[in-house]
Amino acid sequence: MRSAADPGEREAAVAAPLASPSGKALPIAVRRLSKAYGAVSVLDDVDLDVRPGEFLTLLGPSGSGKTTLLMAIAGFLRPDKGSIRFGEREVVRLAPHKREIGMVFQNYALFPHMDVARNVGFPLRLRRVPATEIARRVEAALEMFQLGGYGGRSINQLSGGQRQRVALARAIVFEPRIILMDEPLSALDKQLRERMQIELRQLHDRLGTTTVYVTHDQREALTMSDRIAVLDRGRIARIDTPRAIYDQPGSRFVAEFIGESSFLDVEIVDGVCRAAGSVVRAPKIPAGQGRCVMMLRPERLRILDGSETEAMNRFDGKVQSAIYQGDTLLLQLVLADGSQVGLRMATRGDDAEPPASGSPIAVGIAVGDTVLLADEGRART
Amino acid sequence: MSALGLSVAGEVVDDFHAAALRRDHWRERLGLAALAAPALLLVTVTVLLPVGWLFGLSFFDDAGAPSLEHYRRMLAEPSYGRTFRTTFEISLATTAICILLGYPLAYFLSQLPRRAANLCMIAVLLPFWTSLLVRTYAWLVLLQRSGLINTWGMQLGLWSEPLQLVHNVGGTLIGMVHIMLPFLVLPLYGTMRAIDRDMLRAASSLGSTPAHGFWSVFFPLSLPGLAAGSALVFVLCLGFYVTPAMLGGGKVTMVSNRIANDIELFFNWGAASALGVVLLVITLVVLVLTARLSRGAGLFGGGH
Amino acid sequence: MSWFDRPASDTQITHGSRLWLYGLGVLVLAFLALPTLIVIPMSFSQSQYLEFPPRQWSLRWYEAYFSSQSWMAATATSLKAGICTALLATPVGTLAAYGLHVSRLRFTGVVILALLTPTIVPVILVGIALFYAFVQLKMVNSFLGIVLAHTVLAVPIVMMIVGSALKSFDLDQERVARSLGATRTQAFLQVTMPQISFAIVTSALLSFLTSFDEVVVSLFVSGGDNSTLTRAMFMALRDQIDPTIAAISTIMIVLTSVLLAASQMLGKAKD
Numbered sequence: 001m002r003s004a005a006d007p008g009e010r011e012a013a014v015a016a017p018l019a020s021p022s023g024k025a026l027p028i029a030v031r032r033l034s035k036a037y038g039a040v041s042v043l044d045d046v047d048l049d050v051r052p053g054e055f056l057t058l059l060g061p062s063g064s065g066k067t068t069l070l071m072a073i074a075g076f077l078r079p080d081k082g083s084i085r086f087g088e089r090e091v092v093r094l095a096p097h098k099r100e101i102g103m104v105f106q107n108y109a110l111f112p113h114m115d116v117a118r119n120v121g122f123p124l125r126l127r128r129v130p131a132t133e134i135a136r137r138v139e140a141a142l143e144m145f146q147l148g149g150y151g152g153r154s155i156n157q158l159s160g161g162q163r164q165r166v167a168l169a170r171a172i173v174f175e176p177r178i179i180l181m182d183e184p185l186s187a188l189d190k191q192l193r194e195r196m197q198i199e200l201r202q203l204h205d206r207l208g209t210t211t212v213y214v215t216h217d218q219r220e221a222l223t224m225s226d227r228i229a230v231l232d233r234g235r236i237a238r239i240d241t242p243r244a245i246y247d248q249p250g251s252r253f254v255a256e257f258i259g260e261s262s263f264l265d266v267e268i269v270d271g272v273c274r275a276a277g278s279v280v281r282a283p284k285i286p287a288g289q290g291r292c293v294m295m296l297r298p299e300r301l302r303i304l305d306g307s308e309t310e311a312m313n314r315f316d317g318k319v320q321s322a323i324y325q326g327d328t329l330l331l332q333l334v335l336a337d338g339s340q341v342g343l344r345m346a347t348r349g350d351d352a353e354p355p356a357s358g359s360p361i362a363v364g365i366a367v368g369d370t371v372l373l374a375d376e377g378r379a380r381t
Numbered sequence: 382m383s384a385l386g387l388s389v390a391g392e393v394v395d396d397f398h399a400a401a402l403r404r405d406h407w408r409e410r411l412g413l414a415a416l417a418a419p420a421l422l423l424v425t426v427t428v429l430l431p432v433g434w435l436f437g438l439s440f441f442d443d444a445g446a447p448s449l450e451h452y453r454r455m456l457a458e459p460s461y462g463r464t465f466r467t468t469f470e471i472s473l474a475t476t477a478i479c480i481l482l483g484y485p486l487a488y489f490l491s492q493l494p495r496r497a498a499n500l501c502m503i504a505v506l507l508p509f510w511t512s513l514l515v516r517t518y519a520w521l522v523l524l525q526r527s528g529l530i531n532t533w534g535m536q537l538g539l540w541s542e543p544l545q546l547v548h549n550v551g552g553t554l555i556g557m558v559h560i561m562l563p564f565l566v567l568p569l570y571g572t573m574r575a576i577d578r579d580m581l582r583a584a585s586s587l588g589s590t591p592a593h594g595f596w597s598v599f600f601p602l603s604l605p606g607l608a609a610g611s612a613l614v615f616v617l618c619l620g621f622y623v624t625p626a627m628l629g630g631g632k633v634t635m636v637s638n639r640i641a642n643d644i645e646l647f648f649n650w651g652a653a654s655a656l657g658v659v660l661l662v663i664t665l666v667v668l669v670l671t672a673r674l675s676r677g678a679g680l681f682g683g684g685h
Numbered sequence: 686m687s688w689f690d691r692p693a694s695d696t697q698i699t700h701g702s703r704l705w706l707y708g709l710g711v712l713v714l715a716f717l718a719l720p721t722l723i724v725i726p727m728s729f730s731q732s733q734y735l736e737f738p739p740r741q742w743s744l745r746w747y748e749a750y751f752s753s754q755s756w757m758a759a760t761a762t763s764l765k766a767g768i769c770t771a772l773l774a775t776p777v778g779t780l781a782a783y784g785l786h787v788s789r790l791r792f793t794g795v796v797i798l799a800l801l802t803p804t805i806v807p808v809i810l811v812g813i814a815l816f817y818a819f820v821q822l823k824m825v826n827s828f829l830g831i832v833l834a835h836t837v838l839a840v841p842i843v844m845m846i847v848g849s850a851l852k853s854f855d856l857d858q859e860r861v862a863r864s865l866g867a868t869r870t871q872a873f874l875q876v877t878m879p880q881i882s883f884a885i886v887t888s889a890l891l892s893f894l895t896s897f898d899e900v901v902v903s904l905f906v907s908g909g910d911n912s913t914l915t916r917a918m919f920m921a922l923r924d925q926i927d928p929t930i931a932a933i934s935t936i937m938i939v940l941t942s943v944l945l946a947a948s949q950m951l952g953k954a955k956d
């Protein structure tokens with residue numbers, strides 16, 4: 001949705017442009033950002049770098065500080081201290097309206113007293129763009145979201161998904177350098193939400209705008225992000241690509257929060273690890289402790305039939321129950337030491353009957369997939 | 382980035398803007414709160430300071446020396462006691478009649494379909510916003526010796542001589558109930574409408590009779606509205622002036638009327654101030670007590 | 686099944702067994718509405734005694750009212766005071782309600798309490814306190830004094846109406862407007878205000894009515910050339926039941942009804 005007008009010329013008309021020499025996308029650098037309410041620290045010395053053009057997701061349970069961090073970047077929450085830079089420019093003390101960010105709220109916050117076109121044209125009118133130019137750009141933005149011709153509709157006539165798209169069109173129509181989204185899909189039903197996830201990601205690929213996205217839905221984060229920052233009690237527990245975080249969560253908290261997982265207690269004696277009665281081998285063993293936990297993703301666990309070619313960690317147990325879930329079959333197993341783990345396998349049309357409850361079973365996970373994590377002793381939240 | 386390497390336009394910021402951010406924070410908050418400044422100034426100049434001054438005045442005798450003379454006289458002279466008794470009696474009676482008439486009315490309105498209830502609310506709201514003076518005048522016209530009530534009563538043969546219906550306690554009560562009733566009905570109706578109908582259905586399904594369902598479920602849930610409305614009516618009655626002055630015919634002297642008389646007839650600011658102080662204190666005590674009691678009983682949902 | 690036997694509520698009680706409630710409800714409604722309304726036909730009576738129904742209709746009392754210089758002067762004073770009060774109380778009260786709503790400072794509770802004192806303090810006290818203050822300031826019987834006194838009574842009403850409208854307003858809308866480039870003021874004027882305009886207009890109308898109908902404070906602070914209509918009426922009623930006042934009452938009832946209807950229509954138009 002590049003406008004035909006020379007961007008440089010338009011920029012000159014915009015108040016306080018946040019021009020960056022590298023072009024459209026701006027990096028965000030957050031340093032030592034802190035915010036406390038009384039004794040409760042909601043942001044605890046947060047450092048965060050968002051790369052130019054990146055889609056970064058802030059993921060965490062409620063109260064982890066993800067929305068607080070987003071609001072601080074937007075300028076609606078004043079931190080106690082810290083630095084926020086958009087490109088070269090320090091913005092931590094800048095009023096929100098001077099930050100040139102496109103923002104989408106959870107409830108869309110569309111203006112009910114304006115029609116669709118006036119909603120989308122709102123940021124352009126504030127920037128004193130000529131009326132004909134506004135009309136053209138509004139229509140272009142609406143068309144981009146398959147809302148061409150909807151300009152005259154009132155907000156009340158729109159469905160949830162359409163409202164979502166209007167809010168997006170309004171946030172990008174003035175070509176901000178940074179887009180912030182606060183759980184924008186949480187009000188939509190599951191199907192629409194999954195479609196919008198793809199659409200949003202495609203939009204981002206087309207615009208290349210630096211985007212910070214807040215969600216508590218780990219699957220959404222995995223689907224959309226270039227990188228995910230997992231927040232825990234006002235701190236960033238882990239920041240990396242979806243794949244790296246899923247495979248190597250680094251801590252039990254992150255492992256529990258992203259994806260399904262069972263955990264087995266591991267005892268380390270003289271460098272030999274034992275879990276659920278079996279010796280366990282792993283590429284990496286957490287240093288300096290007598291105990292740790294083993295992460296078992298259900299879909300990485302396999303029923304052993306002797307045909308395995310790679311090295312496996314083997315566990316014996318009994319089938320507790322088999323749950324058919326359409327695309328997958330979930331087996332709940334009890335291992336020799338009584339610990340419970342889940343095993344998930346894809347279903348096919350010619351599947352044999354699932355193992356009966358109570359029948360003995362041998363399962364295993366490839367040594368290469370085995371992840372041992374330091375035990376923080378924290379229960380699932 | 383080094384801890385000290387953070388510079389903004391040449392200026393080195395070593396505390397990561399903490400001091401500046403704190404300043405910004407207070408500047409913004411105070412700037413927003415300052416929007417209330419004109420209102421606050423107005424209230425201070427026209428109400429708080431003058432009423433405060435009145436307070437002070439009540440503690441000085443006529444010669445200007447500090448004394449409790451006005452309060453002493455209030456205790457000594459039986460006429461003051463009578464005034465306070467009249468005020469309490471009229472206020473209590475008005476509140477009681479308002480509850481007797483207002484509770485059924487609010488209940489009736491709450492049981493109507495919303496559309497019909499809104500229509501009936503006009504009959505409550507129109508008097509509520511019609512000038513007090515106009516409404517009191519209407520009663521004066523209706524209740525006077527040659528007024529409508531006397532004419533109709535005699536035409537129907539209910540009584541033969543014109544009755545003295547106004548310029549007495551009875552006339553005052555009628556007028557005050559008429560003016561106070563909406564203050565009771567409006568909060569009460571709001572509370573009743575907010576009662577979850579499922580609770581009554583549940584009570585009914587559990588075998589309670591309509592009467593039992595009403596007394597064990599609906600009535601207790603409507604009490605917060607009743608308490609709020611009654612307290613409001615009582616407090617407003619305590620300070621009432623116009624209706625007793627017009628319908629009481631000089632026979633009903635409430636505290637407000639006495640204060641006005643002290644000023645208009647006797648220019649006795651000290652006595653009037655002392656009366657005013659006592660009236661204000663009683664009003665506040667009633668309000669605070671109501672709030673306490675309601676909260677203690679969990680009537681306001683415990684949250685406020 | 687006839688209406689009488691039909692269940693009337695969730696407790697299975699029938700309409701028939703509730704007739705007493707309907708009867709009582711209607712009676713109390715009549716008690717509230719009729720006495721005021723009955724003044725209207727009476728004001729068109731020819732007789733000094735204001736019969737109902739009037740045996741002879743006339744506009745006599747209206748003529749008396751419109752041709753009396755003192756009544757006209759008092760009416761003008763009240764109208765002007767009402768308009769000035771609305772013009773002053775509405776912005777002052779709206780700003781206060783907005784500022785207190787948005788700033789959420791710890792002392793806002795105290796400020797709100799202070800601003801609501803005019804509704805808590807018995808009005809007679811406000812009257813004599815203002816009277817004394819105005820004596821010191823040489824503002825007794827001045828127009829400015831009336832307007833200030835009435836404004837302070839109207840501000841709490843504006844604050845309550847606008848405040849409750851703000852409570853149901855989603856402040857994220859202001860936030861989104863600011864992220865899109867609006868200053869706080871722009872966000873308030875272009876986004877918030879249009880959506881609470883109904884409350885603002887209603888509070889302006891009710892401020893006008895508060896001033897126009899106010900009696901007690903006016904008794905003390907108005908007078909002479911600046912007597913309000915209510916003061917003049919109160920004074921006239923002390924001596925005798927002046928039938929002219931029936932005509933004035935009718936006009937006031939009509940004015941109140943029109944203003945309330947206008948605010949209702951605005952509310953409807955908004956939906």
